[in-house]
Amino acid sequence: MYHRPEFSPQALERLQKKKNLRLLTFNPADFKTPEVDIKCVSGGFLVQEGNTSLLDEAQLKIATKRPPTADERAALEFAWRIVKHVKSNAIVFCNSTQTIGIGAGQMSRVDATSVAVQKAKNAGLSLQGSAVASDAFFPFKDSIETLVAAGASAVIQPGGSIRDDEVIEAANTAGISMLFTGIRHFKH
Numbered sequence: 001m002y003h004r005p006e007f008s009p010q011a012l013e014r015l016q017k018k019k020n021l022r023l024l025t026f027n028p029a030d031f032k033t034p035e036v037d038i039k040c041v042s043g044g045f046l047v048q049e050g051n052t053s054l055l056d057e058a059q060l061k062i063a064t065k066r067p068p069t070a071d072e073r074a075a076l077e078f079a080w081r082i083v084k085h086v087k088s089n090a091i092v093f094c095n096s097t098q099t100i101g102i103g104a105g106q107m108s109r110v111d112a113t114s115v116a117v118q119k120a121k122n123a124g125l126s127l128q129g130s131a132v133a134s135d136a137f138f139p140f141k142d143s144i145e146t147l148v149a150a151g152a153s154a155v156i157q158p159g160g161s162i163r164d165d166e167v168i169e170a171a172n173t174a175g176i177s178m179l180f181t182g183i184r185h186f187k188h
Contacts, residue, residue: 035049055181068177074096075130079131079132079156080181082133084135088136089108089111089135090103090112091109091132091134093127093132093147094131101117102115110143114146117146120150131155136185137164137167148170148174154176155176155178158181158184
């Protein structure tokens with residue numbers, strides 16, 4: 001059971017001596033994901049549905065000839081949870097317990113993939129056998145070729161591109177596994 005955060009009497013005594021200080025407590029158990037996400041833009045607002053979707057095992061579709069192994073499946077599920085919180089165009093390389101590389105906010109998915117690969121290399125992390133999550137579909141096979149060259153063995157993405165067949169064929173040619181979620185995260 002979660003204990004509501006409190007300030008110790010000693011901390012309160014010290015903090016109350018500071019002027020114009022507001023003390024707040026937050027109970028994560030009380031937190032609800034907002035139904036809408038509002039961003040200010042020039043001349044108005046961008047209002048979009050809050051991203052409250054969870055990975056639904058029943059909706060997952062194995063898009064490639066090779067299904068993911070149990071280890072790849074765990075890494076894909078972890079990567080999918082991470083990519084939800086990354087600014088689009090988001091690419092996340094993971095294993096089942098660790099984020100290895102993140103590429104975000106790029107103009108193209110292949111650029112985001114390249115950034116994630118470079119970040120992992122800069123940190124001295126291996127991408128061999130990693131799983132990759134993309135917050136939106138891959139519009140071209142170039143991202144698949146880039147992530148395979150870096151060592152990834154499995155991919156999870158929403159699917160839904162007019163070029164899904166080309167992307168799937170690139171994955172099949174490389175011998176990697178690919179899951180379609182049917183859910184697009186795409187965070188602005």
